[in-house]
Amino acid sequence: xxxxxxxxVMSYLDNELSAPDARQVAALIxxxxxxxxxxxxxxxxxxxxxGNELSLTLKEPKDFYWSQIQRKIESAEKAxxxxxxxxxxxxxxxPIAGAIALAAVLLSIQGPQIQPLTTHVSAMHEIENNPEMxxxxxxxxxxxxxxxxxxxxxxxxxxxxxxx
Amino acid sequence: MQLVHRLALILSATAALxxxxxxxxxxxxxxxxxxxxxxxAILIWGTDSAKPEGKDLKDVDSTLKDKFQKIFKWKNYFEVxxxxxxxxxxxxxxxxxxxxxDVKVHQSEKEGLEVELYGExxxxxxxxxxxxxxxxxxxxxxDKNASAWFVVIKxxx
Numbered sequence: 001x002x003x004x005x006x007x008x009v010m011s012y013l014d015n016e017l018s019a020p021d022a023r024q025v026a027a028l029i030x031x032x033x034x035x036x037x038x039x040x041x042x043x044x045x046x047x048x049x050x051g052n053e054l055s056l057t058l059k060e061p062k063d064f065y066w067s068q069i070q071r072k073i074e075s076a077e078k079a080x081x082x083x084x085x086x087x088x089x090x091x092x093x094x095p096i097a098g099a100i101a102l103a104a105v106l107l108s109i110q111g112p113q114i115q116p117l118t119t120h121v122s123a124m125h126e127i128e129n130n131p132e133m134x135x136x137x138x139x140x141x142x143x144x145x146x147x148x149x150x151x152x153x154x155x156x157x158x159x160x161x162x163x164x
Numbered sequence: 165m166q167l168v169h170r171l172a173l174i175l176s177a178t179a180a181l182x183x184x185x186x187x188x189x190x191x192x193x194x195x196x197x198x199x200x201x202x203x204x205a206i207l208i209w210g211t212d213s214a215k216p217e218g219k220d221l222k223d224v225d226s227t228l229k230d231k232f233q234k235i236f237k238w239k240n241y242f243e244v245x246x247x248x249x250x251x252x253x254x255x256x257x258x259x260x261x262x263x264x265x266d267v268k269v270h271q272s273e274k275e276g277l278e279v280e281l282y283g284e285x286x287x288x289x290x291x292x293x294x295x296x297x298x299x300x301x302x303x304x305x306x307d308k309n310a311s312a313w314f315v316v317i318k319x320x321x
Binding site: 129144147 | 290292293299
């Protein structure tokens, strides 16, 4: 029985289904042993929980209790310090400063996912990949081979076992 | 004095004309294509299984196979297809290595060699390098049943 059907049986037990759906599930419970077993188990569990639930009594009426909680939440929200707004010139220049800083960082590196060559002549390498993919670059100087291993981002979390 | 002044003017005008004509002449020349570089694009399949029957798979060149066995973990490597090609500066080649695998290679003066891989028509990865390719470049990834695919761009002398 799939999860959707199990949820329907639970909803039937809780009287949360519409009349047509309730009739459908009732028929299923009558005709399907698996559905009937799920229904009986859920019903027993519910009765056990209800029968053994610890009673908790509030000192004050329920409405008053919840209104106190609501007032505490509202006062906490009002008491949260408002961030002082920065001067206009800071707000205007901040994005530009950020862009300059980013450009400086990008210029200082040799491109994304670069593995520096160990040969005596330096070379610029860049890798661009499909956003759903991740790459690892590896160079074997002894073999004169550069490997770019491509994997989907899901499997990229697993350790690399493909290399000796 | 007037004669000297006139001579100086004539000489400087002549020099200016010579300077201007130099680059103009250079621009009218046909740009050099640069040396031709020869490569092979090879699609290789790596697996621990034996060579499947009925499939047109060749043995990988022994030199390349040695390198693969030193770097990768699979027992067997089979050549699915091999396409030789040559490149001049500014040229591109699109090579179909299999129904699902295409590779585009471009040589540009400023950005060097660019290799783009497409799998099932979708862009997978692009590698640029500003030097001529002296290494063997391998683009690789996992395939089904714990095997792997390898696209090899190998410079040929």
